[in-house]
Amino acid sequence: MGFLKDKGVIYEPADRVDLGPDSDEVYLQANVKAPRMAGLLVKVFTWFLESPIFGGILLYFLKRNNLIHKLVSFAELQEPPLFEPMHPYNGSEETEVKCVEADLPPPEKVRHVVDCLQSAEDVSESPKPSFRRWTILDYSRAYTSGEITPRMVADRFIAAVRESSNPPLQMSFFINFSVEDIIRQATESTLRYEQGKPLSVLDGIPIAIKDEIDCMPYPTTGGTKWLHKVRHCTEDACCVKRLRLCGAIIVGKTNMHELGAGISGINPHYGATRNPYNSKKITGGSSSGSAAVVAAGLCPVALGVDGGGKLHLSPYFI
Template sequence: MTDTKMHAENMGMQPPSCTAMEEKNSNEYVYITEKAPRLAGFFLKCFCWLLEMSLLHPIILFYLKKVNNVTKIFMNTQYSEEPMYKPQYFDEIEEEKFVQVLETKFSAPECVAAAVECLPPYLSNTLTYCGKEDQIDVRKFQYATIRDYADAYTSGRVTPTEVAKRFLTSIEDSRKMSRGLNLFISLDFHDVISQAAAATERYRQGKPLSVLDGVLVAVKDEIDCLPYPTTGGSTWLGKARQVTKDAAVVKRLRECGAVMVGKTNMHELGVGTTGINPHYGATRNPHDMTRVSGGSSGGSATVVAAGLCPVALGVDGGGSVRMPASLSGVVGLKPTFGRIAKSGLLPLNWTIGMVGTLTGTVEDAYIVYAAVQGHLPSDKLVSIPPPATLPLLNDVQMEPNIMAKLIEEIKLAKFSKWYNDSDDSVWRVCDSALRLIQDTYGCKVVDASIPDLDKMRLAHYITMGGELTASLGVEYENLGRKTTGGDVRSTISIFQGFSNREFVTAQRLRSRCMQHHMEVFKEADFIVTPTTACTAPPIRDDAEQYGELDYQHGGKLMRFIIAGNLLGLPAITLPVGYDAKGLPVGLQLVGKPWSEAALLRVAVAFEKICAPQHRPKVYYDLLN
């Protein structure tokens, strides 16, 4: 599948054990050039059929493991680390300054109220889109925020019911396009209007539950949300698993008055990077309808990018929030593993998946994070979260110029060989953003080297595969296999070929890579990378009916996101520019465990000075 290309000094060095020589080589960046052919349509069906033949399956797997270095790394190399089966954080937690602590006794509305108090005073957003497209100054475009919606509701300019009706009309419009956006798997018009009417009545009485009251929130179809089944993008899983109550994150948002508008489309079972679902359609990128939205939370990203909801929930098990957020030009936040309760999620990735948020702005990510954070006593965690904190962003609450001073002290770690292993249009845009923040705030970018990135990628793949196949179990074989799309079906066949030894070795590498990253964080506050190594790939016609396997684009899309999942580190992506075709480019910041407050603070600084956003070609303004 792949051809591993190393620097000249490492060529030919393949020792069988973890010797001093291998330790030296592991510090070098390994460039991966995918050589696998793209498979779709008839050829994908043939590949899937061959994989599932009992005689050919072990032969094909033997070859795939060998060419992908799985055999060398996981069978022929010995490591000294003990396995780490869940992300575990060893370093002491640093004392934070200029933050608001969210006490565990706080209700979700109280957490949201505390978040709003930490923000700068609200200024009406006068720059949202209005008028005909040829009259727009694109430099003035910005997404309507949660506080814009709350202001519109409080002033009586519009009601939650009116916004809900506009939303439903817009959904119908998006379905009538020659190439539909394919946003939702389940959507109950009556339920949406009923929730919005209740919010309208609360505003009429002057008693909104929070700033989120009446705000539309879409939910990835991997998260339980009544009255809908949770299908994981499949046609069978919703029948095998009954939904009896809301997920913990949905419950907290409902307590704040948010209107849950339905279950968004996703890559089937979360096993893919494109968002192309053969059952529910390919979720299309609103910046270019011929391009993917990204997987697996593509529906959630598109709903936000197209202006239909200011907030959507996703689940990030392999960049599945950050990847589509980057490709669609919105903000994607994935907190530290354990920071948000996982109750009510499909158990597809027990130790690598986390609820994440997709929003048009960092401010909205800030508010929604405050609402949904918090673990449950029943959560079985290795590292118990400290109380969540929020950065104080209101200058009135702090000393003069302290905001600029806090950003000036930030150190961003950049592993240049890894960072630059992306399309020129991507790393150049990200570099421009880095230079701009250095010039504006004086913060420092420091050189870093992160060993074993190639091993971490494979360790994540094996961990994800082991957890997914164990979770699906016999129900997949009895109910799901024959109806599953070709790309996912083939991938699951590969996952089923990993041994216990390979899985345990992956957990030993998780421990090893955690130590590597903790060493980097001794010298820097964040690791900075592009979010994806390319912008949104095209949707091919032959992929829509049965899916596709495209390892070249898949490798580029996942190149920078693994630490957030295998190691459970918090990460955020935000749009920082566009390529020559007008497709969004995202920049990613990866933080230390439990550093969401610092992560949000520096993300706000980036957002203030980066290139202005473009209005997507498909965009609905529900407030005007």
């Protein structure tokens, strides 16, 4: 498709660009023409995009219409490849760095990480607030001491999710969760603590999974009503498998922007995930459900995925 090649812009070296008050330089704004779509239209568009006949042509015109070819693909950079900082970096050398071997089993990796953490004991004399978010270490210490059990946490979690899912709240945190599966995992974890054999510090920790990550026994909807019908979930994703090896309790699939193709988190099929700080507002997206369950204190950890495909953890991991 060389005959269709667009002419790219030429970027001059930075030291030749005049940014003074009398400069004619202006900020180049891309004229974005990305289509907005949802539901059936997304399914049809995906079929064309993955088609060996039409996919390449469609992708080419999408990039051209959004100036990606002009500003990125075929652009010419006249800038020298080496940049020398005007102020040399004088940062201090890292000390007490501990490398964890990549081939260790997941529970062993978690143990090494926890060993590196300083004591999180609260030495403050101020009274404790009526509500606070428990961290992984909070749960682990309470389980080890026998103060609570994973089964007790599971029962309270299920009650809280049911309350948040019904009027007047209707927070829309989850697309799918199984009471029976949560209780089964919590019962097994409780038994391990009673025997003094927890798998890791993550044993019994409730962790939610964004609904574009494969996780049995749930279908992977991606926030749609059709994806799980054409792409069946047959096994756990690698990250979920590793969490299970550590004894984590997988508590369900969280709500998300449809196919992750937006930042509002408003889902026409499963409801808009509400902000735990103000239920009249939305959480934002696309990993809206994962962020909300952590902010609400339902889970200390939730998995999400960004548009580039990187796995990330919601706050309050440790």
